[in-house]
Amino acid sequence: MTYTRLPSPTQCYGIDFREVRFARAMEFTIHEINNRTDLLPGITLGYQIHDSCANVPLAIRVAFQLANGFEPVFNDTSSCSEYATATVPAVIGDSTSTQSISIARMLGLFGIPQVSHYATCACLSDKSQYPTFFRTIPSDQHQAAALARMVKHFGWTWIGAVRSDSDYGNYGMASFLKAAQVEGICVEYSESYYRTQPRSKLEHVANVIRRSTARVIIAFMSSGDIKILLQELSQQPPPPLQWIGGETWITDPDILKYNMCAAAIGFGVPQSVIPGFREFLLDLTPSKALQSPLLTEFWESSFNCYLKGRTGVLEGVQECDGTEDISMLQNPYLDTSQLRITNMVYKATYAIAHAIHGLICNGTQCDKSITFSPWQV
Incomplete structure (x- = not known):
């Protein structure tokens, strides 16, 4: 007798208040667009908000639903054309590179444009793999080169490197190490960690940092991963280090509670006002x-x-x-003092609105009867 074990249903745990702000930024922007008379006049934009839970299976499931609809069964009394049309003309998201990659592979098959506000992996610039993926935030290819030049500018030629064991961290660090080699920078170690990995892996990375001779360390890590690493390091602090950060954590106010990062430097997305x-x-x-x-x-x-x-x-x-x-x-949720990535959501929403306007409007006259395919957007 054989047994088939089905995968357990994926669930979401906890809530990320910053991500809620991002979602509401899209909502706010759509309300703003719907009240304008010069952009999509007479047209009302709608939206759906879904939580990928920073989880690939859930992200893929949502991508399928956005492409094919939410009906649980196929109604054989309806025409196939009703099911062949995508339920949305465009998608905003995801906030992370790994989930964006999964969604982009799915939406690309249906020609549905996806505009991310925070997925920075250089790999997503490959149009042969992600033909309908766009973003309002720069690729890490640019950040990695800038970080290498900054390190060289300060004369730091012997450094350590840690990264998130994810698409963001691995691709970002690979770009940095390539740029660092060109600048004549030597790397003592390059370690990776992801928050779901065993504690033994975390302890290993922390001990490598404590034993190293490099006093400068670059961290291509997500905020969640580096906070866990800093918490571990605080149990037995290493000698003073000069931390260099990527845009995901260098502007995160919560990092300041770890004294070892008080003088960290890096590049951040410009502040804005909405x-x-x-x-x-x-x-x-x-x-x-x-x-x-x-x-x-x-x-x-x-x-x-x-x-x-x-x-x-x-x-x-x-x-x-x-x-x-x-x-x-x-x-x-209420921290509107910087609005860096939030502004990227704002821009992504407007980018899609302008694209739709270009398809169905001529100046201030819009034709509601015009039908278009997502790939045209």
Whole structure:
């Protein structure tokens, strides 16, 4: 007798308040576009927001749904043409390179354009593999070359290197090491770590850093990975190091709590201002939160209570009593002091809107009856 073991269903755990801000930035931008008279006049844009949970299987599932619809079964009474049309003309995301790669491979088959605001892997510039992938943030190819030149500028020719064991970290570090070799920079070690790997791997990387003779270290790591590494290093701090960071963590305020990174340097996406965005974020009430599973989770996670009228409440959690004040939250959702990547979401949304405008509008006149395929966008 043979047994078939099905993979366990993938679930999301926790919530990333910064990512919620990114999602709401797209929502804000679409509302702004819909209120304009010079861009897509008379046309109302809609949207769907899905959580990939920084998980490849979930990202692929969402990509399939965006390409083919959400009907669980095929209705043989409908024409095939109804199922052959993509449910969306364009997609914004993902925030990470690995999930963006998975989504791009899927959407590329259907000719659906994808615009990422934060996937920086140089590999995604390969149009033969990712023909419908675009982004509003530069490729790591440019950042790696700039970091190598900066290291050379300060005369640091003996350095250590750590990276996330992911597409972002591996491709980014490969680009940096190639550029560093051209600049005459020697690398004592190059180690990798990913947050789901065994603790023994984390301890190994930390010990390599402690025993090294290089006093300068470059980290091509995601914020989540480097925080785990810094926490491990803080248990037995190494001699003072000059940290050099990639854009994912060099502007993260949470890194400052690790004193060893107080003087870290690197390149960041320029700061920006989005008028009206903070007010939009604050304009959230319990009734509005209940209209969206994402915002329901956000509200309940922020205030540690459950909203009245919602099902599936965990035992021991109190009901929200109406005194919750969103303006008092101290989490990244309301941090509008920099708006670096958030502005990349804003730009990505506008890029798609302008592309659609070019297809169906002539000046301020738009033809709602025009049909177009996603590849035309």
